[in-house]
Structure formats: structure tokens, C-alpha cells
Amino acid sequence: MQSSERLNLTFAALADPTRRAILARLATGEATVTELAVPFEMSQPAISKHLKVLERAGLISMDVDAQRRPRRLETKGLKEAVDWIERYREIFEQNYQRLDALLGELQAKPSRRKRTHK
Amino acid sequence: MQSSERLNLTFAALADPTRRAILARLATGEATVTELAVPFEMSQPAISKHLKVLERAGLISMDVDAQRRPRRLETKGLKEAVDWIERYREIFEQNYQRLDALLGELQAKPSRRKRTHK
DNA sequence: GCCGTACATTACCTTTAGGTTATGTATCTG
DNA sequence: CAGATACATAACCTAAAGGTAATGTACGGC
Numbered sequence: 001m002q003s004s005e006r007l008n009l010t011f012a013a014l015a016d017p018t019r020r021a022i023l024a025r026l027a028t029g030e031a032t033v034t035e036l037a038v039p040f041e042m043s044q045p046a047i048s049k050h051l052k053v054l055e056r057a058g059l060i061s062m063d064v065d066a067q068r069r070p071r072r073l074e075t076k077g078l079k080e081a082v083d084w085i086e087r088y089r090e091i092f093e094q095n096y097q098r099l100d101a102l103l104g105e106l107q108a109k110p111s112r113r114k115r116t117h118k
Numbered sequence: 119m120q121s122s123e124r125l126n127l128t129f130a131a132l133a134d135p136t137r138r139a140i141l142a143r144l145a146t147g148e149a150t151v152t153e154l155a156v157p158f159e160m161s162q163p164a165i166s167k168h169l170k171v172l173e174r175a176g177l178i179s180m181d182v183d184a185q186r187r188p189r190r191l192e193t194k195g196l197k198e199a200v201d202w203i204e205r206y207r208e209i210f211e212q213n214y215q216r217l218d219a220l221l222g223e224l225q226a227k228p229s230r231r232k233r234t235h236k
Numbered sequence: 237g238c239c240g241t242a243c244a245t246t247a248c249c250t251t252t253a254g255g256t257t258a259t260g261t262a263t264c265t266g
Numbered sequence: 267c268a269g270a271t272a273c274a275t276a277a278c279c280t281a282a283a284g285g286t287a288a289t290g291t292a293c294g295g296c
Contacts, residue, residue: 004135011133014203016254017122027206033273046255048274053253067263067272078203084138085200088145134284151243164285166244171283185242185293238296245290252283260275266268 003080006058010081013057018042019050023073026060030072121198124176128199131175136160137168141191144178148190 013019022036037047051071054060058077063070131137140154155165169189172178176195181188 004138007138008133008135011129012253015126015129015133017126018254020122020125020202023206034271042254043256044273045257045275049254052274067261069273078206082203085132085196085203088141088196130283136284152241160284161286162243163245163287167284170244185291187243239294240296241292241294243291243293246288247286248288249286250284253281254279255281256277256279258276258278260273262271262273264269264271266270 006077006080007084009053009057010059010077013053013059013077014081016050016053019054022047022050022054023059026071026073030063030070032068032070036071124195124198125202127171127175128177128195131171131177131195132199134168134171136165137172140165140168140172141177144189144191148181148188150186150188154189 014023018040021039025031025036025039033044033047033051036051037044040047051060054071055062058074060071061074063072136158139157143149143154143157151162151165151169154169155162158165169178172189173180176192178189179192181190
């Protein structure tokens with residue numbers, strides 16, 4: 001898979017609060033589908049779908065234990081997302097400092113340029 | 119807005135490759151809508167939509183310069199996403215080490231538990 | 237003042253996401 | 267071996283995402 005494609009899957013997976021909650025739960029240790037479903041007002045198939053999304057993104061993996069299918073966290077998928085976001089974080093922060101400087105300048109010597117921040 | 123809601127918007131915004139490319143472009147400095155649209159085989163309204171998504175997520179902001187609407191990066195939205203992901207990164211990595219240990223143990227003393235990694 | 241530029245906005249379409257209920261399939265248990 | 271348990275899978279629905287073409291609007295330049 002392309003790096004860009006994996007980033008799509010990872011960020012999309014993280015965009016859902018149910019899935020983030022599942023990851024938070026799995027951070028405390030592995031859990032079965034039934035266990036994961038308990039906190040949510042949602043059917044079991046819905047949870048299974050979320051788990052499939054997380055698995056495709058490489059954020060979790062599955063064990064086989066009799067009729068149980070416990071899930072656990074996986075670092076693979078997250079690594080790349082972290083890398084991407086970290087890479088831009090610096091630039092974002094540099095940019096922020098530049099903006100601060102600019103705003104200071106504008107306050108000292110106002111022009112017709114307006115800033116919308118809605 | 120709730121923190122969770124902002125995370126939804128931010129991660130969803132980052133999940134699209136066009137939007138990540140726009141952020142990458144803006145990391146080199148502010149740019150107008152027309153300039154941002156050039157690299158993409160996509161209509162201008164489509165780019166405007168993407169910009170609106172990025173703005174709602176707090177990842178960019180807008181200036182007003184005559185009929186131009188240059189965009190620039192904004193740190194606000196990203197900060198929280200970074201925080202979230204960083205917080206879990208540690209746990210993810212701890213978990214990975216625990217997994218390593220477990221796998222070592224399984225190799226030494228195999229059980230009926232299988233691992234699927236598809 | 238009129239035209240071109242640089243957008244935003246609207247109406248619309250198609251695909252995908254997230255949920256449901258119903259059902260299928262292993263596997264343990266009495 | 268007959269449930270019960272723990273899931274996955276299928277069929278379906280609705281809403282939202284991502285795209286389009288057409289149009290509206292504000293501004294600068296000739």
C-alpha cells in the first residue's frame with residue numbers, strides 16, 4: 001500500500017470518537033468484541049465494523065482464542081501518522097511564530113489588510 | 119466546542135490526501151485559492167470546499183486582500199491532535215514491547231493460541 | 237462604467253460511512 | 267448432541283463526503 005493511502009486510513013480511523021474510545025480501552029490491555037461493545041449504545045455488528053476499520057489502518061490486530069477474537073493495539077499504523085504530524089508540527093510552530101511577529105508589526109503600523117479568524 | 123468534536127474534525131480533515139497536500143503547500147508560506155488549486159485536477163469549488171473543512175478544523179485561517187483570500191497555516195487545530203496522538207504513542211509503544219515479550223515466550227513454549235496478522 | 241479576476245455559493249449527483257436487523261458459523265458446555 | 271456463546275457476514279437504510287457545473291459577488295484595471 002502507498003504511504004498516502006495508509007495515512008488516509010489511519011487518520012480516517014482516528015476521526016471517529018467510538019474508535020478512539022476503543023483504542024483507549026485497548027491501551028489498558030487486550031479485550032474481546034463483547035467487552036469492547038459494553039460501553040457503547042450500539043449493536044455488536046457496529047463494533048465489529050469499527051474494529052475492521054481499525055484493523056485495516058493497522059492500529060489493532062486480532063488473536064484467536066476459541067470462539068473469542070480478542071483485539072490488541074498495534075504500533076504499525078500509528079507510527080506513520082505520528083511521523084507525518086510531527087514533521088509538520090515544527091513548521092506549524094515556526095509559522096505561528098512568524099504570525100506572531102506579523103501581528104506585532106501590524107499593531108505597530110496598521111495597513112488595510114484584515115485578518116478573519118472565525 | 120467539545121474536545122472530542124474538535125478531534126473528529128481535525129483527524130477527518132487530515133484523512134484526505136488533497137487536504138494534506140494543501141497543508142504541505144501552506145507550510146512553505148501563505149497562498150491564494152487559485153494558487154492552491156493549480157497542482158490538482160479538480161475544480162476551484164472543490165478546493166474551496168477542502169479549505170472550508172481545514173478552516174473548521176482550525177488548521178488554516180484566511181486573510182482578506184482585495185478579491186484574494188490567501189490562506190495560512192494555523193497551529194490551534196493541530197495542537198490537540200498532536201497531544202492526543204502523543205499521549206497514546208507511549209502506551210502504544212509500551213504495548214509493543216509487551217507484545218514482543220509475549221511473542222518470545224510463545225516461541226519458547228508454544229500454546230494453541232494463534233496470532234493472525236492479515 | 238465595464239470587463240476580467242478571484243473567489244463563494246447553490247443545486248445536484250454518486251459514493252462511502254455508520255448504523256440497523258437478521259442470519260450464519262465455530263466453539264464451549266451441560 | 268443440543269443449546270448457548272461469541273463472534274462475522276449480509277442486506278439494507280440514511281446521512282454525509284467529495285465531486286461537478288452554473289451562477290453570484292466584490293474588487294481592480296483599462
